[in-house]
Amino acid sequence: MAKLELSHLNKTYSPKIIPVKDVSLDVDDGEFLTLLGPSGCGKSTILRLIAGLEQPTRGEIRIDGKNVTQHSPGDRNIAMVFQSYALYPHMTVYDNMASGLKLKRVSSEEIRRRIEQVSLFLGLGNLMQRKPGQLSGGQRQRVALGRALVRQPDVFLLDEPLSNLDALLREQVRAELKQIFESQNTPVVYVTHDQTEAMTLSTKVAVLSNGDLQQLDPPRRIYTHPANRFVAGFVGSPQMNLLDLKCEGKFAILGNYKIPLPGRMTPPPEITLGVRPEHVRLAEPSDTHTLQGKVILKENLGMSDLLSVKVKGAENQTLRALLPSDRPWSAEEVTLALPPDLIHWFDVETGDRLTSENLQPVY
Amino acid sequence: MSTAQLPAEPRTQTDKSSISWRRILWITAIVLTVIFSLAPILWQVLTSFKTNADIEAVPTVYLPTRFTLQHYIEIFARRPFANYMFNSGFVAVTSTLLCLLLGTPAAYALARLRLPGERIILAIVLVVTLFPYILLFLGLLEIVRATGLANNYLALIIPYTAMNIPLTILVMRSFFQQLPRDLEDSAKVDGYSTWKMLLHILLPMTIPALVTTGILTFIASWNEFLFALTFITRESMKTIPVAVAQLSGTTVFEIPYGAQAAATVVGTLPLVVLVLLFQRRIVQGLTSGAVKG
Numbered sequence: 177m178a179k180l181e182l183s184h185l186n187k188t189y190s191p192k193i194i195p196v197k198d199v200s201l202d203v204d205d206g207e208f209l210t211l212l213g214p215s216g217c218g219k220s221t222i223l224r225l226i227a228g229l230e231q232p233t234r235g236e237i238r239i240d241g242k243n244v245t246q247h248s249p250g251d252r253n254i255a256m257v258f259q260s261y262a263l264y265p266h267m268t269v270y271d272n273m274a275s276g277l278k279l280k281r282v283s284s285e286e287i288r289r290r291i292e293q294v295s296l297f298l299g300l301g302n303l304m305q306r307k308p309g310q311l312s313g314g315q316r317q318r319v320a321l322g323r324a325l326v327r328q329p330d331v332f333l334l335d336e337p338l339s340n341l342d343a344l345l346r347e348q349v350r351a352e353l354k355q356i357f358e359s360q361n362t363p364v365v366y367v368t369h370d371q372t373e374a375m376t377l378s379t380k381v382a383v384l385s386n387g388d389l390q391q392l393d394p395p396r397r398i399y400t401h402p403a404n405r406f407v408a409g410f411v412g413s414p415q416m417n418l419l420d421l422k423c424e425g426k427f428a429i430l431g432n433y434k435i436p437l438p439g440r441m442t443p444p445p446e447i448t449l450g451v452r453p454e455h456v457r458l459a460e461p462s463d464t465h466t467l468q469g470k471v472i473l474k475e476n477l478g479m480s481d482l483l484s485v486k487v488k489g490a491e492n493q494t495l496r497a498l499l500p501s502d503r504p505w506s507a508e509e510v511t512l513a514l515p516p517d518l519i520h521w522f523d524v525e526t527g528d529r530l531t532s533e534n535l536q537p538v539y
Numbered sequence: 540m541s542t543a544q545l546p547a548e549p550r551t552q553t554d555k556s557s558i559s560w561r562r563i564l565w566i567t568a569i570v571l572t573v574i575f576s577l578a579p580i581l582w583q584v585l586t587s588f589k590t591n592a593d594i595e596a597v598p599t600v601y602l603p604t605r606f607t608l609q610h611y612i613e614i615f616a617r618r619p620f621a622n623y624m625f626n627s628g629f630v631a632v633t634s635t636l637l638c639l640l641l642g643t644p645a646a647y648a649l650a651r652l653r654l655p656g657e658r659i660i661l662a663i664v665l666v667v668t669l670f671p672y673i674l675l676f677l678g679l680l681e682i683v684r685a686t687g688l689a690n691n692y693l694a695l696i697i698p699y700t701a702m703n704i705p706l707t708i709l710v711m712r713s714f715f716q717q718l719p720r721d722l723e724d725s726a727k728v729d730g731y732s733t734w735k736m737l738l739h740i741l742l743p744m745t746i747p748a749l750v751t752t753g754i755l756t757f758i759a760s761w762n763e764f765l766f767a768l769t770f771i772t773r774e775s776m777k778t779i780p781v782a783v784a785q786l787s788g789t790t791v792f793e794i795p796y797g798a799q800a801a802a803t804v805v806g807t808l809p810l811v812v813l814v815l816l817f818q819r820r821i822v823q824g825l826t827s828g829a830v831k832g
Contacts, residue, residue, distance in 0.1 A: 229727060
């Protein structure tokens with residue numbers, strides 16, 4: 177139905193406080209874009225700019241090809257779900273859902289039809305005459321969603337809608353959200369700092385840091401090909417091992433061990449090695465590149481153990497490995513293998529991802 | 540078994556007696572507090588129903604056996620107390636409404652609109668409340684004289700409104716500040732204009748605070764004495780406090796205690812009724828459920 181485009185969006189409060197620096201994004205029909213980042217990265221500000229609750233300093237917002245940058249929030253035909261739900265406390269659930277439609281002068285029959293449909297869909301049927309104060313957290317959340325759905329907007333905006341639910345409910349509602357928005361075929365922009373939500377819900381993830389877009393890719397690719405050191409460290413739990421290593425010839429030096437650099441690259445003097453704990457495994461006899469180390473900490477995560485290992489010859493470097501708990505190893509020393517194709521390399525200075533391709537031109 | 544249970548018994552007994560001691564102390568404290576604050580009022584109420592003979596009797600009659608409505612009949616039949624009540628009511632209601640009407644939007648602006656100089660405005664509002672109002676009295680008297688407002692309801696309505704607006708602004712502002720901002724954003728996304736949002740979303744949630752500040756303003760205006768005494772001299776326009784104070788007998792030596800007591804009760808009754816009526820509204824329960832609670 178519509179397409180949301182942001183071009184060169186900038187929001188400047190003062191020369192030092194620039195929550196959104198220069199963000200350009202497209203969200204198509206049926207796409208679910210998640211803005212992911214730590215608190216203070218500008219993700220909520222971007223959402224508020226799209227909603228029109230704040231005016232951008234520079235840049236343009238287009239919905240369905242139409243420039244809406246100067247339009248008031250009510251004229252943009254968007255629906256927003258707030259972190260606190262923001263239900264009107266003095267109105268019944270039905271009136272909460274109907275209020276936006278009444279202002280748009282939708283006929284009361286049409287309003288009733290839409291609310292009936294949505295409430296059936298969300299299982300709110302018997303709550304229609306209650307006030308928000310008489311609902312549980314999960315029910316309020318659902319009413320807030322319902323209020324957005326009955327609007328049949330051009331764009332859905334969701335601002336951390338799950339963060340006020342307890343862990344169990346959150347997982348359940350997350351699954352419901354996925355089903356609901358798959359059936360909507362409307363652009364969705366979702367803000368969260370929770371990477372699990374970003375990974376499970378989205379078709380595209382935009383990772384943000386300090387008002388800058390770090391990477392815009394499908395969740396799978398964010399995980400397998402992080403664009404830089406920040407994304408590598410932010411996405412994935414437990415966090416990726418990021419070790420600054422010296423280079424010698426075509427090898428990076430980790431303690432007593434040499435790790436081959438990929439491709440025909442001329443290595444810089446220093447390089448950052450990134451490898452996810454879940455990709456580090458116990459060495460098998462057939463492995464060529466292995467390293468030994470002393471286990472300094474073991475954390476039991478249930479289905480697996482998270483080991484912190486000091487690599488031999490590199491006392492200040494700790495490597496963390498996620499090992500299945502059914503595989504035995506000696507308590508003191510382990511021999512680990514780093515699969516070469518699952519190692520990421522980053523520039524020490526810029527943090528950018530280095531591949532055999534983009535390293536080639538360095539002579 | 541029995542030896543193990545024995546030492547436990549005396550302890551439960553001391554527990555019980557210490558609890559009942561605390562209860563007794565507690566009840567005594569309540570009774571004393573109630574007597575301390577309500578005794579003068581009770582005395583007035585009793586006096587207003589006593590016959591003149593009982594009022595003047597020596598030794599004092601504390602608990603009368605004969606009751607009469609004579610004093611009430613007297614103040615309404617022989618003096619225009621209904622008229623005084625109307626004056627007080629009109630002046631207090633008007634200034635309360637004006638106060639809320641002017642103060643509430645100002646409070647909203649100060650709470651939400653990030654005005655330049657907001658802190659200075661707030662400081663000035665606060666300083667105004669610190670003035671002993673007796674200091675303003677002479678200046679106001681001059682103004683009333685100059686503008687010819689004497690013996691006009693406006694001479695009371697304007698100062699009462701002005702005196703109570705700072706309180707309204709401060710109370711309402713802190714109330715607006717604790718309202719979740721998301722609600723206003725949500726209303727904007729829904730398409731409410733600023734005025735519609737104030738009317739349909741914020742006002743219903745603000746009612747408890749409006750009622751509370753409104754009642755405070757009403758009480759202050761209803762009870763005000765000095766301005767009412769000075770700016771209004773025409774008998775038909777006097778307010779209750781002035782009228783009560785000026786109740787006198789036919790001679791200097793005759794003090795109409797009964798009528799004074801009846802007038803006091805009549806003058807206090809509207810306030811009591813008002814507070815009882817809105818008691819439930821004053822209890823803030825309306826914002827629950829807007830956000831996660």
